[in-house]
Amino acid sequence: MQRVKLIGAAFLLISSCWANAATQVQVVGLFPGAAVINVNGQRKMVKVGQTGPGGVVVLKADSKGAVLRVDGVERDYGLSREYSNGFVAPEKQQLSVAKGLGGHYWISGSVNGQSMPFLVDTGATSIALNDAQARRLGIDYRVEGRPLQISTASGNVRGWKVTLNSVKVGTIEVLGVEAVVLEGSSPAEALLGMSFLSRVGWRVEQDVLVLEAKH
Missing domain, CATH: 2.30.30.830 (SH3 type barrels.)
Structure with a gap:
């Protein structure tokens, strides 16, 4: 009888370990x-x-x-x-950015794990990159993107709508972010637009931009 109990206990222990290891x-x-x-x-x-x-x-x-x-x-x-x-669940993560050169907000971030400085632009509907920046990031926008025409101050230019796997500023990371790649050298700086900003909390307090991760 004791042998049966020991076998039963061993079976329960193995079952418990298997359940805890389940993905x-x-x-x-x-x-x-x-x-x-x-x-x-x-x-x-x-x-x-x-x-x-x-x-x-x-x-x-x-x-x-x-x-x-x-x-x-x-x-x-x-x-x-x-x-x-x-x-x-971790506590909400925040990032504060002081107003910089030209009265703009500049943020050091990353795209798909590669460093990328951003100019915050609340008037841009999405993140915007020029084609050289996209190539440096390894984005095959002509294959993966959807072509479109974009109106700029200099006229219409060709662009491609793409999805970035990851965009991170400070400790705040957003996955699956829409972006636009423009043909040519404009914009000179990568623009951090509303496709990212709308998915985090953001506000301006006394010329300081505060970003907060949403959970």
Whole structure:
């Protein structure tokens, strides 16, 4: 009888360990053809057909939901704003930027993990890059982007609408950010427009721009 009890206890211990090791997956962002997934606390934007953290594969994604393959099993996932059990939500992150040269706000940031200085432009509907900046970042905008005509002070120029995997300023990171790449050398400075700013909290207090991450 004692031997049976020991075997039963061992089985329960193994089952408990297996349950604790199970992959915890949540979808915290949805875009056409991509999803932002949180796997055991690691968050990343993954395009359809690609593999993310923990070997999770995104099979389908749109604004309504995503189909993921987790540990070899396919299932539907809806959008979740909750964190996994045992994962503590961090405090809101803030960044304060003093007014700089010409009365503008300049921020050192990064795009897809590569450094990029930005000029904050609340009048721009999206992040704007010139073609040289896009090439330096490795953005194949002619293949990945959607062509469009853009009106500027100098006339109409060709552009391409693209989606940046990640845009980060300070400790504030936003995934899946819309941007426009313009043909030529304009804008001379990368513009941090509303496609980023509308997804963070921002305000101006006594000539200081305050950005705050949304959770």
